Amino acid sequence: MQRLDKILTTYTACSRREAADLIKRGLVQANALICRDPAARFDPAGLVLQIKGEIVPIRLQNHLMLYKPAGFVSATEDPREKTVLDLIDPSDLYPLPFPAGRLDKDATGLLLLTSDGELCHRIISPKKELYKTYLVEVQGKLGAEDAEKISQGLVLESEERFLPGMLEILESGDISLASLKICEGKFHQVKRMMASLGKPVLSLKRTAIGGLALDEILSPGAYKRLTPADIEAIFQ
Numbered sequence: 001m002q003r004l005d006k007i008l009t010t011y012t013a014c015s016r017r018e019a020a021d022l023i024k025r026g027l028v029q030a031n032a033l034i035c036r037d038p039a040a041r042f043d044p045a046g047l048v049l050q051i052k053g054e055i056v057p058i059r060l061q062n063h064l065m066l067y068k069p070a071g072f073v074s075a076t077e078d079p080r081e082k083t084v085l086d087l088i089d090p091s092d093l094y095p096l097p098f099p100a101g102r103l104d105k106d107a108t109g110l111l112l113l114t115s116d117g118e119l120c121h122r123i124i125s126p127k128k129e130l131y132k133t134y135l136v137e138v139q140g141k142l143g144a145e146d147a148e149k150i151s152q153g154l155v156l157e158s159e160e161r162f163l164p165g166m167l168e169i170l171e172s173g174d175i176s177l178a179s180l181k182i183c184e185g186k187f188h189q190v191k192r193m194m195a196s197l198g199k200p201v202l203s204l205k206r207t208a209i210g211g212l213a214l215d216e217i218l219s220p221g222a223y224k225r226l227t228p229a230d231i232e233a234i235f236q
């Protein structure tokens, strides 16, 4: 059960002040009855909410797939930088989604945004062993020895350890291209892994999270709502 004013601020574009004002003026109906008490409690699931006579549908969770372009930080707010939420239409920000795992400002590709804390945890916790796939372009020639080291679990000079990953070399030359699967999301992890092999990252794109691939229909900066089948696909 949640307070009516909280329901308005969580599931609609109302600010706290607007919510209290609308409720006190008798402009909000809950289950067809005017409710003038901002502290009255309702279960948002199944609540029929009307504001000024209009039914306002309540979306309990908000799950989005974004093709993150370069130049945006994976945060809900930032004092200086543009955030991935700046790419989302204001009408799609209720309830507020947050990034399930970060991509660096210069990295691109699949970013899931969700309002569901439990789903977020299942996606990002290394204990859940959900592999994320990256297309990584590096300076230098990738070889079988690099794939072997990654499959053993890299240990950096600082003694920091990374869990074993899988490197599939797609092109090998002065500049190499590979697909890398890892199930952790440590700070700059892919860049630090490849740098430790002496092959600095030139570009990085996340192409899949678990069994869910970036939808090719999306162009950089575009997003779509996830279906229940998409959410299931993540964990398959």
Ligand code: URA
Binding pocket: 102, 103, 104, 105, 107, 187, 188, 189, 190, 191, 192, 204
């Ligand atoms: N690893 C990185 O180095 N950067 C990312 O954005 C994601 C994984």
